[in-house]
Amino acid sequence: MASDRYTDRELMVTTAAREIEDGDTAFVGMRLPLIAFQVAVSTHAPDAMAVYESGVVRDSPADGFIHTMCDLPNLDRAVATTDMIDIMSRLQRGDIDVGFLGGAEVDRYGNLNTTRVNGEGEDIRLPGSGGACDIACMAERTVLLMPHEPRRFAEEVTYVTSPGYADDGNGRNNHPAPGGGPSALVTSKATFGFDERGELYLRSVHPGADVTDVLAAFPWEVRTAEDVGEGVVETTPEPTDEELELVRTFDPDGFWT
Template identity: 45%
Template sequence: MDSPGPQADTQALVDRCARRPSKLCPYSAPHRKAIHMASEYSERELMVVCAARQIRDHELVFVGMRLPLLAFALAKRTNAPNCIGLFECGIVRDTPAPELLYTMGDAPNITGALWTTDMVNVLGSLAAGDVQLGFIGGAEIDRYGNLNTSLIGDWQQPRVRLPGSGGGADIASLAHRLAIIMPHERHRLRERVDFVTSPGYGYPDAEGPAGSAWRRRVGLPRGGPTALITTLGLFAFNPDNGEALLQSYHPGTSIEEVQEQTGWPLRLAPDCRETPPPSPEELRIIRECDPQGIWTR
């Protein structure tokens, strides 16, 4: 199959993927009989399920690292069989990798890839508006979905220097939707982050409120956070004012515990409820794809 060039039409890419035979998690087959489906599940397995449920069929998805690798594999076998995964290092896949990935640049991620190119071409799909959903994480986040992966403390004399943006700022700025995955700790979920590395919905200012209007004011053409998936719950965002709304709290926790570990006063979604647990089928797929629990322990 000819590799599409940098200016390839997205629909042509989607159509080409639809004609390929699906080979989902082939490396998992030897483990199927050995998997014991316990009723318990880890908080990370629940986070993978929440992340997979964010992916819609036929979408181009910036997959990212760690838990999103499993979320992509799970979505391909459940709710989004025709989604396509993009990796910042220049890889495009319509099937999960044939072996468990530790980094997006691992050799198995190249095997059977739809397209192996460079970072410029993959990130160019963001600029073109072709990417519907992106996954990223962060060290700090505030109520408006602004993420910090740069530093802790004062800009001039930071207490801690963090890795920086990588592709996070690009994904947060240009994907149509943004899903954020991170541990839920009070020092991470803050009233205001020390530095905005990847923009969410900004802050209220003299020109208007936070939210989609702020993104338009600063020249961001689309997008914004739509989900924050943590170890305690799932947040949605109100694009009108940019604020996070607790959509569900995970089994075994409570709204009070979520508030205790959140650095701003919680706002609840009208239908706030307990997060639905993983189904037996979802757990089976996750444990086939990561039988040793490298990412989910």
């Protein structure tokens, strides 16, 4: 843990929350994004909306802790409880501004794998896509969240569950997926962006993390904000007291954070 004031995952949640802009419609899935949306709509993005593939539509935090999108506090006082075809149709016609995705593996173009990985010569089966492939293909932008572990950063992912950018330097221009592609990768040590070619670059390191150490986890030479003309590598802002209090209100036992 980099700080005695907050955990790595609390910082990931507040960093992810800041990727939601006021007025956005966000596609929220499992785990940390469940908390991140609630923080965003309680702070800088009061006019944000959340949709969940189960059919839930919300404009406010849940009154009670939620383990999943279908926990009753997330259904209670929702804007609507509808169905998957409705929510996925909003995504398909381009109405979703930002979607959140996790992954067991990511490559330099933001392709994500949650289906199967190879460990010591044997295939290991993972749960699969859920709605991740759909969000990756069709959201205007996506934010990827994962722990900062070398085994997760791959030259080539074992299976492309959720497409990122093409490897031809043209990003999504010649790519069959209609959405905008990944805009950020938030790990437990740093935040990355994707340049106009669709390649990952280091945007900021979290407080206490070291640039060399952060980049050493990757099997390729990761470029930095300086390298791609996007300013300098900054330090990720720490969670504010207000944000931390909100995270601990929405996740009182630290189940997710």
